Amino acid sequence: MIRILKRLFRLMSQYKGRLYLGIALSMISNILGIVPIICGVWTIKLILDDSNGAAVLEPVYVLQLTTIILGSVLLRWLFAYIRATRQDSIAHEVTCAERLKIGDILKRVSLGFLQRKNMGEFTTAITTDLAFFEMQTMNVVNNIIDSYIFLAITIIWLLCFSPFLGGAALLAVAISTAGLQLIERQSRKNSPIRQESINEMADEIVQYVRGMAVVKSFKQEGVASDGLYRAYHKSKEINIKMERNFAPCDALHRLGLYMGTMAITCITALLALQGEMELYMAIMLIVYSYIMFNTIESANNSLHILEMLDTVAEKLQSIEDAEFIDKDGKDVSIDQYDIEFKDVSFGYDSREVLSHISFRIPQNTTTAIVGPSGSGKTTICSLLARFYDARNGEIQVGGHNVREFTCDSLLKNISMVFQNVYLFHDSIRNNILFGKPDASEEEIIAAAKAARCHDFIMALPDGYNTVVGEGGSTLSGGEKQRISIARAMLKNAPIVILDEATASIDPENEHLIQQAIGNLTHGKTIIVIAHRLATIESADQILVIDEGKVVQRGTHQQLVSQNGLYKRFISIREQAEGWAIG
Structure with a gap:
């Protein structure tokens, strides 16, 4: 528990002054809540004294006690108002900062990091998890800290009346704490499983909604929804299991508190019957025994939520600990826009996509990249934009290794x-x-x-x-x-990357797109991935990629005069683009 509270306090360290003020005011408000009980019991004493002839019940006493009760109520309201205005917004401010921080992080990590985590995990982290953090954190922190501080003050107060009363309270707290420890252990074990279930459910929902057109067109609503229903069922089973594990621990925790109330009531009654305690004081302690453990009882639910908050914080930490792809980058300015790949290799996990490729693109020229699907064309553009880092070799822009740049200073030179x-x-x-x-x-x-x-x-x-x-x-x-x-x-930007920009455009719009691309690329360094002959033929150089290697390079005229992949490619494209309905 203390470990989790420390983590939450670190998250809110920027606002620690307001945080500590809110905790102090909340604690004082709880103590002020006892004042009406004391005043009520004191009134009973005055009535008893008056009926026994020991003292006269003066109206001024009633007025004074009423004023004290009213004052305590007003002070509680004032402290609650100050706490709410000063402290309650901390969680909202921290949550906003965390969302912005995650947004900045996602811009600076490699795309591989995003692909290793499913969409549901990111969705729940930024929405559900942070919303849960936003709504629960301050209540939980105040509840737990107030409960234990208030309980400590109460036990000291009881010990002043009688060691037996203080001992009974300590024994009740010990039994309750054992139950709370079991709750904490169960929550620590179950919270990550529950979080994983939430992520899986969110991911299935995203996939189901995004794929709805495919689902409807193939009439596979049942098949597509199987994963979604399994995720719902799994979430239900996990939550039911958590409740079953939670119930015995909760029962032990509550049993300790109820036994404490019973013990304090019995001890107080015995002390009053033996004449060792005034009747009015006995009444006050008996009434108070039913109230004093309420705060620690409410800490039960707070402790369960605290473990869930710890899981959320752990998840956010895993995102924030992601390695920035440009962590060693600097804000580099360039005035030359030639591009060079030197012996570059790259792969996704264990699958190699590019193998020792080298080529140079002079400034203000157009380079077309062609090749079969899956040969590595788009990967070349992704490495240039530093969406990923090459495993081996070096990529230069304007004579600088792309690893020297920050993402922003590199990408300000590139339009895609x-x-x-x-x-x-x-x-x-x-x-x-x-x-x-x-x-x-x-x-x-x-x-x-x-x-x-x-x-x-x-x-x-x-x-x-x-x-x-x-x-x-x-x-x-x-x-x-x-x-x-x-x-x-x-x-x-001075460098333009066109990745199949006209591949799926209908003929009616193609001439408009080509005009737009002509305006975009005028006077730029261009890399274009394309299959259309009109785009390829006018390139200053053409790179033919096959199985991650540059197998041919040259102009259109040079390559069509050679036997090879490019000539076969052109022959196929000419047949495809020259078809007609007979």
Whole structure:
């Protein structure tokens, strides 16, 4: 428990002044909660004294006690208000900072790190887990600390009345603590399993929703939902098992507290009957015995939640401990944009994709990369953009090893247009602004016109303020592609990577895309992965990749005059592009 509290305090260390103030105010509020009981019992004493003729019950006494009770209630309200305004927002501020930190981390890790973790894990970490942390942390911390401090004060107070009362309270706490230790042990064992179940369930939901079009088109709702139902069933079984394991420990914890209440009541009654304790004091202690253990009883649930918070913190820590791909990088500025691969090898896990490839791309030239599917073409572009690091060899941009750059300082020199365009669920304007967040309206419109998408944007109901669906689902493939080109044009980077940018475009839109690409690439260093002859033929050099190696290089005219993979490729493309309906 102490270990977990220390971890949570480290997470909130930036706000420790407000945190400690809130804990102190919460503790004082709990102590003030006893004042009405004391005043009520004191009133009983005054009534008894008055009835026995030992003293006269003056109205001023009633007024004084009423004033004390009212004052304690008002002070509790004031302290609770101050605590809420000063402390309750800490968890929200920490959660916001953690979300931003995770966002920054994900930008600086390799794509391999993202692929090793499933989407459900990231989704739950940033949403469900942090929301749980946000809502529970302050309540749990206050509850546990208040409970134990309040209990310590109570036991000391009871010991002042009688060693027997203090001993009974200590024995009750010992039995309760044994139960709490068992609860903590069970929670520590079960929380990671529960977290894994939540991640699996989130991942299955994401896959099910994303694949809904495929599910419907193949009429496989039952097959597709099997994984989802299994995840739901597994989550149910885990939660039921946790409750069953939790129940005996909880019963032991509560038994200790109830036995403590019973023992204090009996001891107090005996002391009163033997004349060793005033009746009013006995009444107060008996009433108090039913209240004093309430705080420690509520710590039961808090301790269970504390273990779950520890699992969340552990998960967040695993993300934050990810190694930055540019941890040794510097903010490098370059004025030359030639590219060179020197004996570069790379693979995903144990599968080798590129093997000792070397080539040079001079500044302001176009290099086309062709080859069979899976030969490593896209991987070359990913290594250049440093989405991954090469296992062996060196990649240079402008005479500098890409490992010398920070991700930001490298990627500010590169614009990328992918075959599978992703647009964010936002306005078209903001999607274009991704290329240059501080661009003016005139710059946005100029980029859109150059990318041949201004006209169709203006035909939309809200123009540039039109919100597109997630991934750009409300636009056609050609429209999405042109917006992505406008985004790249607005960035105006000196190096442009086109990864199958026209592969899935219909003939009606292809000429518009080609015009947009022509505007984008003018005067740049270009790498283009393409299968269309018109794109390949005009390249300054062509690299033919097969099984991770450069098997041919040269211009179109040079390569078609050689027997090899490129000539066979061109022959196949000419047949495919020259087909007609008879």
